[in-house]
Amino acid sequence: MQQAMTPEEIKQQKPYLDWSLTEHEYNYICDHLLHRLPNFTETGLFSAMWSEHCSYKKSKPVLRQFPNKNARVLQGPGxxxxxxxxxxxxxxVFKAESHNHPSTVEPYQGAATGVGGILRDIxxxxxxxxxxLDSLHFGELDQVSNQMKLTGVVKGIGDYGNCMGIPTVAGETTFDPCYSGNVLVNAMSVGLMDQKDIQAGVAAGVxxxxxxxxxxTGRDGIHGATFASAEFSGENATQRSAVQVGDPFMEKLLMxxxxxxxxxxxxxxxxxxxxxxxxxxxxxxxxxxxxxxxVELNLDLVPQREPNMSAYEIMLSESQERMLLCVKQGHEEDVKQIFxxxxxxxVVIGRITEGHDYVLYHDGEKVCDIPVSTLTDDVLEEPSEEAKPQRITAAEQAPAWQPVxxxxxxxxxxxxxxxxxxxxSSLYQQYDSQVRTSTVVGPGSDAGVIRVRGTKKGLAMTTDGNGRFVYLSPKVGGQIALVEAAANVIASGAQPLAITDCLNYGNPNDPEIFWELHQSTAGMAEACRVFDTPVISGNVSLYNENNGKAIHPTPMVGMVGLIKDLDHVIPMQAQQAGDLVYLLGQTGDDYAGSExxxxxxxxxxxxxxxxxxEASHQMMMNLLAAMQAGHVASAHDLSEGGLGVALSEALFDTDLGFELNLTHLTNAQLFSETPGRFIVTVSPDQQDAFEDDLGDDAQLVxxxxxxxxxxxxxADGDMNVSVADLQTTWKEAIPCLLKSKD
Known part of the structure; x- marks a missing residue:
């Protein structure tokens, strides 16, 4: 690292281009913000703070579409x-964060530190x-490299969460070739607090x-933010220096x-x-x-685990398990005693000052003196060109695929x-889902459920995203991401409250990819307004590409719902013979992007x-009312694989079966993926009340x-199949593929 490079050499040699700062941005900083050339340390600070990962300079226009308030929101984005x-x-309290690039390069540490970072946010x-919770997307398991990424990520998540004593209660894992060169690892954390204890990230008071x-502080993770703001190529696919190293035992103490x-x-x-x-x-x-x-900071006071670290390295290191506090003068020693x-x-490393300057000292010299606003408020938003992909235009004009x-x-x-x-289960069994003994419903169901101790309340939570749908029809796909999350939460008996998101896309400088981002977030925002589930937190992860090939656009929705009485938690599996089976929602020929x-x-x-x-939302609210009135025995939403798969899953791990008349559907429609549908079982003595609740939306089948x-x-004939045989196939598929790497 050329730490001795002078401001003039920086201008001539342009090292900032490797740090995701453009020449236009650099010139704007010199000419309009500082009216001088920034030194090496200052240039590094600008590069990190002006990266997409920190500034959202490309994505702010689309983020403004999201609603972020309602009667229950106490703290929204920011x-x-x-x-x-x-x-x-x-x-x-909840939020999700992506750790995609680090997990692609170093699956174990990338995933582990993703968990650690989101826990600190909480x-x-x-x-x-x-x-x-997590949302994980990998390439197909017929490739050994993808098997290794999967096993590394799962172990990283499990080891960090288990050591922290935080149960992992829900999530999703999908596979598609588009994720082979750039995996997606989105981690979500949910916390509980008294409202009086809400804190803010603020530093004030001279x-x-x-x-x-x-x-x-060490040298791990330097330029991690800019690493996350550039696409992969053969040159940076092994950039392990930008990946942090986690220590969950240290984090437990810090928490x-x-x-x-x-x-x-x-x-x-x-x-x-x-x-x-x-x-x-x-x-x-x-x-x-x-x-x-x-503020004035003395970097010589920063605890360091490696010798001779420069100001640049100290400031940009992303070593884990660290927090920054602003403490009232006179209580420094009190705080120190706790830690x-x-x-x-x-350690006190600085003081709040008058004015608005950001000043750093290192080795007795002033190495940075710039207005704070130049790092946080003056970032140039980057306008983006948009273009509808030709493949979508062509698909709109082509006949729809109809399977036989x-x-x-x-x-x-x-x-x-x-x-x-x-x-x-072979993956999530590596996670402790029962630690702290508050888990009511763990992994494998539509949503995880945690009890709120000392009350009758519970919290339901889920993560959902389907990149294939968004790739084919971004706006409708964005709507479905939200609807699927709401369906999972409602299927457990909970009222959806709000969402967090991880917006995983390719290079936004590609007009077609930015169009996908814009259209899909517009669809998500529309659905959020209809379901009254504002976006209260989240992150944007762009440049998810490898050698110019982008992932499918994959917005992940993390949703939390409130169960006011845990007696009304609804199980996914059918409960007893003799119960009636209902199909909720209309089934269409929805095969595009399907499994x-x-x-x-x-x-x-x-x-x-x-x-x-609107109709989907109304049906789900009617279903929720029926659940709260005690009219529903079990419920399972329909997603990947459609009705046939949902029926099977509702019978797994039971001794029960279904006898169904679905003569209004074809064989193919058993596997249609029309969104917003449910399979519900109802005790015969609740039949009249349930049918009154749902009206024409519920069909007894x-x-x-x-x-x-x-x-x-x-309509095409009979299907008679052993549930035990189906479950064997379902349970053995992934373990068999993972064994194949031996």
């Missing part, structure tokens, strides 16, 4: 995590993390201390120390923030900017062996059919049997 009122003076708000707490400070000594504290992307510079600049203050008890560093299914039993069995549909199409054609094409968001067979009659 802080470490969003906060939502769940009554009784309590709040749920407890920096004053909340105790109570659950973790003379107040800036305190560094947690682990020492307990921070929560003790927040909950018992809030009067000592002005603000707190995680040192995440861009490390010290991001946390300090954002806190000081929020406080409309200035000393946990054997953690706690002669043997639905074989088709169903084959679908259950597809990796995206197949049982994931059936991918399995039979080897690829996807076509366009998605539009659907009625059969009953639960004690045969453990799926007996179905369609």
């Amino acid at each position: 802080e470490g995590a969003g906060v939502v009122d769940i009554d009784d003076g309590q709040a749920v 407890f920096s708000m004053g909340a105790r993390p109570i659950a973790s 003379g107040n201390a800036v305190m560094y707490v947690g682990a020492k 307990e120390a921070c929560l003790e400070l927040i909950q018992q000594h809030a009067d000592w504290l002005i603000g707190i923030q995680d040192m995440g992307a861009a490390g010290i510079v991001s946390s300090s600049a954002e806190m000081v900017s929020e406080g409309e203050s200035g 000393d008890f946990y054997d953690l560093e706690a 299914i002669d043997d639905p039993a074989t088709t169903l069995k084959d679908l259950l062996g597809q990796t995206t549909i197949a049982d994931k 059936l199409q991918k399995m039979l054609q080897g690829d996807i094409d076509g366009v998605l059919n539009n659907f009625d968001l 059969g009953e639960v049997t004690n045969t453990h067979w799926l007996d179905t009659r369609t």
Whole structure:
């Protein structure tokens, strides 16, 4: 690293181009913001803070589409995590973050530090993390490299979460060739707190201390933010220096120390923030900017685990398990005693100053003196060109693909062996889902459910995203991402509250990819308004490409819902023989982007059919009311693989079967993926009340049997298949593929 490069040499040699700062941006900083040439350290700070990962300079225009308020939102986007009122003076706190590039390069540490970072976002708000979720997308498992990425990511998530004592209760894992060169690892965390303890990332009050707490700073993760703001190529696919190294035991101590400070000594504290992307510079600049203050930091005081670190390295390191505090003057030693008890560093590294300058000292010299706003508020938004992909225009004019299914039993069995549909228990069994003993419903169901101790309340949570749908029809695909999350939460008996998101896309400088981003977020925003589920937190992950080939556009929706009475939690599996079976929602010919199409054609094409968001929302609210009134025995939403797969999943791990009359559907429609549908079982004594609740949206299609067979009659004939045989195929698919690498 050329640490001795002078400002003039920087101007001539342009090293900032490798740090994701453009020449136009550099010239604007020189000519309009500083009116001089920035030195090496300052150029590094600008490069990190002006990266897409920190500034959202490309994505701000589309993010403004999202609603972010309703009657329950206490804190929306802009802080470490969003906060939502769940009554009784309590709040749920949640957020999701991507760790895609680090996990592609170093699967274990990339995934582990993704979990660690999102947990810090939660407890920096004053909340105790109570659950973790994930959304993982890999290339197909017929490639050994993809098998290794999968096993590394799963182990990283499991090891970090298990050591922290945070249960992993829900998530999704999908497979598609488009993710082979750039995996997606989205981690979500949910916390619980008293509303009185809400914290903010702010630094203000002249003379107040800036305190560094947690682990020492090393050279790991330098330029991690800019690494996440550039696409992969053969040159940077092994850039391990940008990947952090995690220590969950250190993080556990840090969490307990921070929560003790927040909950018992809030009067000592002005603000707190995680040192995440861009490390010290991001946390300090954002806190000081929020406080409309200035700051002076002495980098010689920063605890360091490696010798001879430059100011550039200290400021841009993304070493894990670190937090930045703004502490009232006079309480520095009090705070230090708390962190000393946990054997953690706690050092005053600077003070809040008058004015609005960001000043750094290192080795006795001033190495940075710039206005704070130049790092946080003056970032140039980048206008983006948009172009509708020709493949979509062509697909809109082509006839829709219509499958012919002669043997639905074989088709169903084959679908259950597809990796995206197949049982994931061999993966999530590596996660402790029961630690802290508050888990009511764990992995494998539509949504995870956690009890709120001391109350009758519960929280349901899910992550959902389908890149294939968004790739084919971005706006409708964006709507479906939200509707699928809402369906999972409602299927558990919960009222959806709000969402967090991870927006995973390719290079936004490609007009077609930016069009996908714009259209899909418009669809998500529309659905959010209809379902009254504002976006309260999240992140944008762009440049997910490898050697110019982008992933499918994959917005992930993380949703949390409130169950006011845990007695009304609804199971996914059918409950007892003799119960009635209802299909909710109308089934259409929705095969574009489906698992059936991918399995039979080897690829996807076509366009998605539009659907009625308002009608879907009303049906789901009626279903929720029926659940809360005690009229529903079980419920399962229909997603990948359609009705046939959902029926099978509702019978797995039971001794029950279904006898169904589906003569209004063809064999192919058993595998249509029309969104917003449910399979619901109802006790016969609740039949009249349930039908009154749902009206024409519910169609009685059969009953639960004690045969453990799926007996179905369609317009094309009969399908009789052993549930035990189906479950064997479903359970063995992924373990068999992973064993093949030996």
